[in-house]
Amino acid sequence: MQYSSSSIEALIDAFSRLPGVGRKTARRLAMYVLQQPRLEAERLARALIDVKDRVIRCSVCQNVTDREEDPCSICTSQGRDRTVICVVESPVDVLAFEKTGHYRGLYHVLHGVISPLDGVGPDDIKIRELLGRLSPEGIGGVREIVLALNPTIEGETTSLYLSRLLKPLGVEVTKIARGIPVGAELEFIDEATLSRAMEGRSAV
Amino acid sequence: MQYSSSSIEALIDAFSRLPGVGRKTARRLAMYVLQQPRLEAERLARALIDVKDRVIRCSVCQNVTDREEDPCSICTSQGRDRTVICVVESPVDVLAFEKTGHYRGLYHVLHGVISPLDGVGPDDIKIRELLGRLSPEGIGGVREIVLALNPTIEGETTSLYLSRLLKPLGVEVTKIARGIPVGAELEFIDEATLSRAMEGRSAV
Numbered sequence: 001m002q003y004s005s006s007s008i009e010a011l012i013d014a015f016s017r018l019p020g021v022g023r024k025t026a027r028r029l030a031m032y033v034l035q036q037p038r039l040e041a042e043r044l045a046r047a048l049i050d051v052k053d054r055v056i057r058c059s060v061c062q063n064v065t066d067r068e069e070d071p072c073s074i075c076t077s078q079g080r081d082r083t084v085i086c087v088v089e090s091p092v093d094v095l096a097f098e099k100t101g102h103y104r105g106l107y108h109v110l111h112g113v114i115s116p117l118d119g120v121g122p123d124d125i126k127i128r129e130l131l132g133r134l135s136p137e138g139i140g141g142v143r144e145i146v147l148a149l150n151p152t153i154e155g156e157t158t159s160l161y162l163s164r165l166l167k168p169l170g171v172e173v174t175k176i177a178r179g180i181p182v183g184a185e186l187e188f189i190d191e192a193t194l195s196r197a198m199e200g201r202s203a204v
Numbered sequence: 205m206q207y208s209s210s211s212i213e214a215l216i217d218a219f220s221r222l223p224g225v226g227r228k229t230a231r232r233l234a235m236y237v238l239q240q241p242r243l244e245a246e247r248l249a250r251a252l253i254d255v256k257d258r259v260i261r262c263s264v265c266q267n268v269t270d271r272e273e274d275p276c277s278i279c280t281s282q283g284r285d286r287t288v289i290c291v292v293e294s295p296v297d298v299l300a301f302e303k304t305g306h307y308r309g310l311y312h313v314l315h316g317v318i319s320p321l322d323g324v325g326p327d328d329i330k331i332r333e334l335l336g337r338l339s340p341e342g343i344g345g346v347r348e349i350v351l352a353l354n355p356t357i358e359g360e361t362t363s364l365y366l367s368r369l370l371k372p373l374g375v376e377v378t379k380i381a382r383g384i385p386v387g388a389e390l391e392f393i394d395e396a397t398l399s400r401a402m403e404g405r406s407a408v
Contacts, residue, residue, distance in 0.1 A: 005270045007251070007258045014248040019236050025224065030255065031296055032223050034268060038256045040221065045249035047215040051234065052242045054211045064238060066209045092235055 008034070060133065062109040062126045064091045074107060081105045083143040087130065087162065089113055089150055097148070105146070108133065113154040114161055122161060130162075134169055144172040151178060212238070264337065266313040266330045268295045278302075278311060285309045287347040291334065291366065293317055293354055301352070309350070312337065317353060317362040326365060334366075338373055348376040355382060 008030055015026035033041050058065045058072035065072035074080065074094075084105030088094055089112065097103045112125040134142055145166055149155035163173045179197035180189055189197075212234055219230035237245050262269045262276035269276035278284065278298075288309030292298055293316065301307045316329040338346055349370055353359035367377045383401035384393055393401075 005255075005259050005268050005273075007255045007270060008268060011251040011255045014251040017244065017248075018233055020229065020232070027296065027299075028224070029222055031294070033252060033255060034259060034295075041252045041256045044218040044221075045252040047211070047218040048237060048245045048249040048252075051209075051211045051215045051237060052245045055209050055238060064209050064212060066211055069209075090235070091238075092231065095231075 057109075057111075061107050062111060062129055063094050063107055079104070083141055084146060085130075085133065085142055085144075086146040086148050088148050089155065093148065105144075110149075110158070113149060113152070113158040115154040115157075125158075127162070127165070131165070131169075134166070134171060142171055144174060146174050146176060148176045261313075261315075265311050266315060266333055267298050267311055283308070287345055288350060289334075289337065289346055289348075290350040290352050292352050293359065297352065309348075314353075314362070317356070317358040318365055319358040319361075329362075331366070331369070335369070335373075338370070338375060346375055348378060351377065351379045 011030045011033065012023070012026045015021055015029045016023050018026075021029070033044075054067045055064050056067050056070060057063070058070055058075055060071040060075040063072055063074065081104050085108050086097060086103060086105055087108045087110060088097070089110055091109055094107050094109060097107070108126070108130045110125040110127065110130070112120055114120060114122055114125065130145075134145075145162075147159045147162060149159050159175060163175075166173045177200050178193065179200055180186065180193065186194070215234045215237065216227070216230045219225055219233045220227050222230075225233070237248075258271045259268050260271050260274060261267070262274055262279055264275040264279040267276055267278065285308050289312050290301060290307060290309055291312045291314060292301070293314055295313055298311050298313060301311070312330070312334045314329040314331065314334075316324055318324060318326055318329065334349075338349075349366075351363045351366060353363050363379060367379075370377045381404050382397065383404055384390065384397065390398070
């Protein structure tokens with residue numbers, strides 16, 4: 001069923017291409033935009049174009065950053081521990097760690113994980129750039145690489161690949177702990193996590 | 205917590221102003237836009253501006269329509285019953301009726317309902333325009349007005365107001381039936397709806 005306006009249809013189409021937005025939600029969003037002042041629609045439109053125009057990947061850590069700020073603010077920060085690099089899958093993961101306010105090292109964003117089924121090999125993600133940071137000509141001085149990939153088959157595969165690649169370079173390779181989330185109840189934790197928690201037990 | 209890019213923050217802000225979109229969803233949408241080709245972002249941006257530039261309200265029925273098509277396609281259609289006008293609250297309601305493919309009359313969109321608590325009086329919604337369509341100088345020939353407002357306090361108030369206003373003009377005023385939705389089970393229907401269904405019973 002079509003609205004009496006092709007512009008509205010086009011907007012509904014565009015909205016429904018976003019992840020998690022179906023036709024009904026798209027219709028609701030379009031109706032909302034219609035009722036809002038023009039300024040609101042322009043604000044979103046400008047932000048969309050801006051993000052494509054101005055956001056680039058940091059030439060060092062590959063995280064997203066503004067065009068005017070390359071290397072990014074984390075890579076250039078004087079207050080961070082430059083001997084540790086935390087390797088993550090995507091920019092949202094950097095944000096997740098930054099929110100903890102606990103980790104003070106640097107990052108490296110792979111923009112994906114090795115996934116042969118999807119045709120993603122080691123050369124398709126930012127592994128070469130990571131190696132570049134460890135070479136003597138690179139920033140150097142890196143003591144530890146923390147692998148913080150998602151606990152999926154692909155994430156584990158990538159972790160394994162990276163650890164085999166990095167260890168010969170004389171750098172310490174670690175992996176973030178798998179275990180019981182804070183606040184969870186043992187009763188409801190799946191077997192795989194429980195086993196990993198048991199394996200990873202530490203002295204108190 | 206801020207991303208390392210102000211453009212991304214601006215986009216997240218803009219997305220999170222949409223109804224039903226929180227910070228987390230907005231962040232996910234922004235990340236999606238970042239990963240998509242520029243064309244996709246432009247498509248949504250253009251659709252947003254377009255809808256504000258090109259969509260107007262039909263001068264007859266007040267439904268949304270393209271600037272080049274006023275009166276709208278329903279108002280100008282030769283295949284519709286011009287003696288019946290269905291009064292609805294918003295453009296989405298027109299779409300809902302059109303989807304049934306059953307109703308063949310015209311529409312009138314009020315763009316709201318009378319709601320004293322929100323400071324919305326009869327003059328703030330498109331009642332004057334509806335009266336204009338019934339005047340001898342208007343299109344005329346209207347035999348019946350079907351009130352199809354939402355079954356809320358405000359909707360009922362507006363229906364009552366309209367029926368008192370319209371009946372003296374010699375036009376038949378009807379209201380869509382309240383009753384058991386098709387496919388529902390009596391057991392789970394609320395009391396108010398059941399009472400209305402009983403009141404509105406008809407001979408078989």
